[in-house]
Amino acid sequence: MRGVGASTQARAVSDRGMLPVVSGPVFRDLASFMRHLEGAGELLRVSGPVSPILEITEIADRHSKSRCSLQSEDAAVFDPGHCQLGGKALLFEQVEGSDFPLAINLFGSYARMELALGCHGEGGFEGIGATLGSLAQPTPPRGLREALALGRKMLPLLRATPKKARNAPCQEVVRLAENGDVDCSRLPLLKCWPYDGDPRAVGIDMTPEDSGTARGQGRYITLAGIHTIHADDRHEARPASHNIGVYRVQLVDETHLVMHWHVHHDGAAHWRSWKSLGEPMPVAICFGGESVLPYAATAPMPPGMSELLLAGFLNGGGIPMARARTVPLRVPANSEIVIEGYVRTDAGGIDWDPAGDEPLGEGAAFEGPFGDHTGFYSMPDRYPLMDVTAITHREDAVMPATVVGVPPQEDYYIGKATERIFLPLLQTIVPDIIDYHLPMFGSFHQCAFIQVRKVYPMQARRVMHSVWGAGQMAWTKMIIVVDEDTDVHDEKAVLEAIARNVEFPRDLELANGPLDILDHSAPRLGAGGKIGFDATCAMPGEEVGGIPIGCPPAADLDEVRGTLAPAIGSNSIRSLHVPTWGLGRIVLLAVDATEIGAGGRAIESILDMAGTGAELVIAVDGDIDLESWERVFFMLCSNMDSARDLHARDHRIGLDGTSKPVGHERNGEPCRPWPPRIEMSEEIRNQVESQAASYGLD
Known part of the structure; x- marks a missing residue:
């Protein structure tokens, strides 16, 4: 692949424009988004050479935990403890061993997330949530005028469906594996943490060579939309099952990757459908595109509803889609880079024991370990290989990436956007909920604070079990329920409510259920105990275990x-x-x-x-x-x-x-192998510290 220099990148962030939408401007491609960020003082360039092996992570991680300049007024209300963090977006123009620049921390602050979704100064995430909530629960019209008004309100949904692209900038350059033109190692894929990709580092007697991933150097795709369809839709021109997920993907070699998805992800369900047919699954890995796409790909959409609809709604119009060149899928035409290929379905399942009698088998690699947002390495396991058939890209492509690690990182702000946007929809499922808060220390699936207006005994317990059965909230391990007079976004106030109101063990609710597959403390993979604290004021009827009501x-x-x-x-x-x-x-x-x-x-x-x-x-x-x-x-x-x-x-x-x-x-509950915490090596920390001036970031 030809190199992309700084002058080419300058064109990339200055020549492309923006598309207006209903709530505010969103951006039709990565370059126009970066151009806007740079003009707002929210993007810094690093022009000197940097390594994708650990160095970029250390630079970006320092930025993500520093103070941001452009702040969100709305975030000061729902996350007062962390609304000031995020630093700036970074553009690395010379990534060693790569043919493309790399952009990182693009979505790493509340203000930049709002800009990406077109809602900065336009009501923020909650403005989007209110609109979605009104569409989900429309008021029945009482006459012709109200019927026409309802029709106008529903118009954005009608415009949200994907549309056929007139041209495909993401295919300005097409490189085919059959011609020997594909080399995934020339992409600026990151090794974020020292133990990434080395099973020996987490106590497993298997070398990267034995696991089949040594040539990839522990490098990963961390911020791309993975496009899949269900096998039942394989003959459909516009498959209703078209799904976009954001999964980590490990580099194996020039033409192979290994796909990591959790068993409950739609991508994994699609893979099982293709496995039942005995056919490899077509996949397209898409980088960049409209600024709303990375968020939409992570949103907790109901099964069978495509993230493309949400993206189109946020975009103010359907996402232009183009036919992929070597797989039967459509891809966002405005993407920067697209990796096409087929995921092997002859691979065995997860929870494979390398010390057992079962061989790793065909079509699979021993993926991981990987430093995760939990602050620990997720342990390696068996996942399916992807045979890459093509890489297509813009002539001036830039690859987006993110650091996955101890929060706050970009995924924290993306997740908090979901918290705000989907509150009205959660309230339709659990009407008792006034508000909720996912604290940073809970890494989203580990802890949730819920605020209710309590009117009957055991209401908090009902809410806990409702949340434990509500979509992606089902993986939540710990729930704390408070009264309406406790600010659910004041994390210390919630902890004080536990101290003030909870009588142990009267106000505890214990259960067993599914947990995040990344939860290393779970006695079994993806399953274990759940705990709820009823930190509301007890009322008659809540004398659990004979313990009288009243605050301790x-x-x-x-x-x-x-x-x-x-x-x-x-x-x-x-x-x-x-x-x-x-x-x-x-x-x-x-x-x-x-x-x-x-x-x-x-x-x-x-x-x-x-x-x-x-x-x-x-x-x-x-x-x-x-x-x-x-x-x-x-x-x-x-x-x-x-x-x-x-x-x-x-x-x-x-x-x-x-x-x-x-x-x-x-x-009777065991411990599985315990992973180490993620921590950057002292060598890299010292290197970045000593070279801070050369990066232009001091």
């Missing part, structure tokens, strides 16, 4: 601290903290958890010695700063399974959020 008394902070201070240094307890917001009822422990059961023993020791207070004891790893409650709860949500790690003693409970060594088992 606060404890004397100084007394609790004095009583528990001698525990430090014993039972593996490194430090102990009784936070003021916990009213003396909540105690935090930092525990040296290198031995089996250390976290549980530490908790039990506190339950034994406590007089008053200490009714909820939370243990995390010994190196965690207990003064940082966000970090404590991040580790708790990541490392705790309520079916295994809940300790109960009369009116006290403990939650073990420590890392668990191999062999740990409790209540």
